[in-house]
Amino acid sequence: MSNKGKILVGNLDESAEKARSWLLTQWPIEDILDWAIAFSLWPPHFTTSCCGCEFAASAGPRYDTERYGFLPFVSARQTNLLYIEGTLTRKMARAARIVWEQMPEPKFAIAMGACAMDGGIFWNSYNTVLPEEIGIPIDVFIPGCPPRPEAVARAIITLQKKIKTQGAFSRMM
Numbered sequence: 001m002s003n004k005g006k007i008l009v010g011n012l013d014e015s016a017e018k019a020r021s022w023l024l025t026q027w028p029i030e031d032i033l034d035w036a037i038a039f040s041l042w043p044p045h046f047t048t049s050c051c052g053c054e055f056a057a058s059a060g061p062r063y064d065t066e067r068y069g070f071l072p073f074v075s076a077r078q079t080n081l082l083y084i085e086g087t088l089t090r091k092m093a094r095a096a097r098i099v100w101e102q103m104p105e106p107k108f109a110i111a112m113g114a115c116a117m118d119g120g121i122f123w124n125s126y127n128t129v130l131p132e133e134i135g136i137p138i139d140v141f142i143p144g145c146p147p148r149p150e151a152v153a154r155a156i157i158t159l160q161k162k163i164k165t166q167g168a169f170s171r172m173m
């Protein structure tokens, strides 16, 4: 009888070894890494503007973004996704850059709202900047003012698809 796909229950070490061997024979290790990273997107708690209210709503029971493996976290050093939630003032841009630099590779960024895309209602203001101007490359843009919580969820799914098709480490090469 074939043992393919079977996992022995009882001895933890033996079960882990069987699971590891089975996984490695099914997919290339890069695909497993991309899959794991796509479902472990942890943004730091970092709110720049009013779009943050919609971002917070997306974590509520109605949209429940945690089911995508999306978990806002306290320490920037254990996170891999920076959500720019709306307007980025010059003061907050400095904080955003510090947070971005502390995040380990591979890391991703999503720009939420018209303000983070092109300035929005603060277009051409002396006191606002765009994420790209401070060296934060954006993977997914979410249009709207403000974007609704389901748009936040959709951006997560879009980024997951991008990671799985292009590879999590592609931007670092």
Ligand code: SF4
Binding pocket: 049, 050, 051, 085, 086, 087, 112, 113, 114, 115, 116, 120, 121, 144, 145, 146, 147
């Ligand atoms: S896009 Fe609208 S809701 Fe979002 S930060 Fe700008 S003004 Fe606020």
